[in-house]
Amino acid sequence: MRSVFSRLSVDNLRTDPFPHLVADDVLPADLYRELSDDFPPFSVIAWDGPPPNNKRYPLSAHLAFGNERVPAVWRDFLELHSSPATLAEVDALLAPHWDPAMLRCLDGHVRGHEYGLYGRDRAEPGRVLQDARLEINTPVSMTPGTPRGPHLDTRNRLFTGLFYVRDPADRSAGGDLVLYRWRGAIPSRIDAFAFPDDLVEPVATIPYRANRLVLFPQSLAALHGVSPRAVTPATRRYVFITAEIGEDWLTPCVS
Secondary structure (H helix, E strand, O other): OOOOOOOOOHHEEEEOOOOOOEEEEOOOOHHHHHHHHOOOOOOHOOOOOOOOOOOOEEEEEHHOOOOOOHHHHHHHHHHHHOHHHHHHHHHHHHHOOOOOOHHOOOOOOOOOOEEOOOOOOOOOEEEEEEEEEEEEEOOOOOOOEEEOOOOOOOOOOEEEEEEOOOOOOOOOOOOOHHHHHHHHOOOOOOOOOOOOOOOEEEEEEEEEOOOOOEEEOOOOEEEEEEEOOOOEOOOEEEEEEEEEEOOOOEEEEEO
16 A cells, blocks of 8 residues: 555645645556445445435545445555554645644644544644545536535644545546635635635636545635536545644634
C-alpha cells in the first residue's frame, strides 16, 4: 500500500482562487484498479435498501476497520491515510500555506502532537483527529442537482483531501469540484450549507476523474462545491482525507 500523496510535490500547487494541489494517476494502475473494483456499495456504507436521490453518505475509517464487509484492501488504505505518516506528507506539501490562526492552536506546527481518529477519540486541545472516510453521492433519479453548493468546510478542519474513485461505467455529466471566490466581504456566518450565488463566483472547475487527487488547506478563501449532476444511475465515489482539532479556529475575524 502506498499513499496518494507519495507522488506529489509542490510543483502540483495552484494558487487561484486559493492554494490547492491537483494530481492525476496518484496510485499505480493495478492498485487503483483493485480499489475501484472493490469499492463498497451503498449497502455497506449506509444501509440495505434503495438509496435516496443524490445524497452524501460517509463511512469513517474507524467504522470501516472493524467491518468485515469492507474489503481488506480498503481497510489497509484507510488505515494508512488516517495515520500520522500521511499527515506528515500533507504537512510537507502544505506547510507554507497553513493559516496562522490554526498554527497558533497547535503551538506553531502540525506534526508531533497526540493523534486520534475522528469519531472514535475525544477532541482535546492539541490533539489532531484524522480520518480517511469512504464517501458516496447516491444516484440522481429525479431533477439534476448538486449534493452541495459553494461552502466552507468545518471551522476546526486542517485540510481537505479528495481522492476520486470514479466508476469506469459512470458516463454521467457533472459532479465536478468547483472552486469559488468571495464577490465582496466575507459574511459573518461562514457555516452555511451552501452560500447563495450573489456572495460567491466560480473560478475553476476540476473534473471528477478516476485516480485524481485534490488537496487544499482550510482557510476563509477555501470556497468549494460540487457542480450539478445529471440524472444518472451512477454513484459518485471518493475518499475524503482530513484532520481536525478541538478548536473552531476559523472565524471571519482571522487576521
